[in-house]
Amino acid sequence: MKLRKLSTAVLAVLMCFSAVEGCSPTPGNGETSSSGRATIRLATWAGSEESKELQKIIDKLNSKSTSYKIVQESNPADYDTRIKTQLSGSSGPDVFWVSAQNASQLATRGAMLDITDYLKKSSNEAAKTSDYIGTTLNTFTVNNKIYGLPWCEQPVIMYYNKDLFDKLKVAEPTDSWDWNTFVEDAKKLTIDKNGKHYGESGFNKSQIVQWGTSLNGWPPVQMFIWQNNGDVISEDMKNCPIDTKEAIGGFKFYANLLNSPLVPTQQEIKDHGFDQMFKDGQVAMFMGGAADSLETQVKFNCEVSVVPAGPTGTKATFGDEDGMAINANTKNKDEAFKAFIDLTEAIQEWKVMPPRKSMNSLTVLDKQHLNRAKSMPEIEKSMSFARQYRYYDNYADWDDIFNKEIMDKIINGNDTNVESLVKSAKADLVSKLKK
């Protein structure tokens, strides 16, 4: 009898818990809290420092807004997998950061909210689509509908160790430098244990202590192909012109440079860290994203310049984009959009480089990024010829073949027979293009 009474009591307590759960005070996705403000969950890949800076921005927006409260959920580890699974289920955030590659993939699958009409109605500066530079909106546009906005486009720029340039009496990069001058500079800056540079008599390539530059798949080969007037996906998305003379030239330049003594071996890069080798003064020129701000992180005199032009003078650089979107299944679309557009504008002011024309004047940029004022002119120039990949819904399939069948073999297989690699991969690549 006692046992029965005890069981009844336990069950009663448990049922009370469950009843309380039903009227739990915390709202879920986009739901309105008792304070009348909608809670907007924001998923990001921000690391710990970046997340703290972002939180300051969010706190400011939250204090101003009477209709929403943004809650940051930062998960840098395996972010892409996490966001895809969350969005496919019912636990997705209201607003989320999205990389350029995932944007079209998620937009075409209905995971991102179509914000075209919201943008037209909004008075926020970030909603003016005509203010976005060049093709930066293309990444977030599918069938003329806009599904997200970029908050940063970071062109690849050249960071260089000015102290090493001065020490070895190498002229600093200018606007007119191209592949030839770049390679010549890299040769002078590649030094062995005895202080001899590449090409000098007695240079020992097995005892290099300082390299001219570094490549490990980054920056992408596409950048060099564009500089050589080629492309990897045609504009109409029907073909992969990777076997043209121009594209082959870009691949070859990349492969030859990567497998030359001017660049550390992939093993050395793995052991010492890609950008770390530059920070440690082991690599003289490093091609990194503008947002990497390496010049603010090193002890030596570091400057930036545009990347070298191709042999015919064509300037091109890769512009990596990051953006933000709204979960198509959010419960409170209007408030999610308000939070989204306010946050987009705030992040555009924070990150380098904002993808908007009105924000790209040096006066504005210098004010926003005081510690990088000296670098801004070169970054701004790079923005003018930055290009994006031609993303589409199944771009990941194409990219997988491109990397495995061509790039991985060049980078890790030391394969410089580009013609043969390209020939064998072309049919597979074309088959993965939009039908």
Add this chain to the structure above:
Amino acid sequence: MNDSYITTFFHWISVAVALVLIAAGLYLFLHYIVRWHQKQALGLALVSPWIIGFAVFTAGPLVYSLYLSFTQYSLFGNPKWVGLQNYINLFTHDPQFWPSVKLTMLYALITVPIGVVGSLLIAILMNQKVRGIGIFRVIFYLPAVLPDVAVALIWRWLFNGHGLFNYLLSPFMHIMHVSNIDWFGKAQYVLPAFSIMSIWGIFGANAVIFLAALQEVSKSYYEVADLDGATKFQKLWFITIPLISPIILLQIIQGIIGALQIFSVAMFVRPTTSAGEFMNQLIYERGFTQMHMGEASSIAWFLFAIILIFTLLIFKSSTAWVYYESNIKR
């Protein structure tokens, strides 16, 4: 406490309540309506939360993934039935599928025998009566409590360009004018590197299971063998191994399953794709990077079929070499 934790707390409490109510309802239904014996009804009611958990979190997804393997599904929208197309593509068109099958199978075929023989030898050593054997056993068991990722980190460090392995090999490499080996960057080294890493598996849990089996072998067999003048090797070969052969069978099957399902260490070490990709890595890539859940499921079911075939073959062969005392006709 943060609001979100309270919500989660109450959420799971309500799940527990629901399970208790279901169990109670099931008991009442079986006992009073179906007229089962009280003990039977109570037994089934008490295991029902586990049965529900198994059905929802294991059996359900398992069956669903089999269905998905015949569909085109990108995590969003509805799966589109494509019949055997995913399997046909894998077997005939996919340039990455067969290399990953080959790498995974070779890895299993190399590492499982090393693992089983190695852990048996370690267990035999740990079964010796020497001073401080307890300390040795604790030390040898330690790898079993270390997380995979921590172990992978250590191995990655050992295998890096200036790591221990390249340092030990440097005199030979110097003579042959070869630079440091890129263990996880070149196809010819990936398999040896992962096989060396698998030696780690001979310690820890496997050796302890063998040790328990060795201690179960009755001393009287050895005493009789001593009287007959058997050597140590003869005692090992004719007494120990036959008597612990059921445990060897268990270890081989577990080893094969574990080796074919290698994932966390490989994902952490991340050999370059030209060097090789294990099947589970390919599944992950297809499913979560490329969002082809149908293809990922078909690779998973092919992997399951391989494991099943291996397991059945080993079971089939076990009648010839596994000795069960219970099978002896008295």
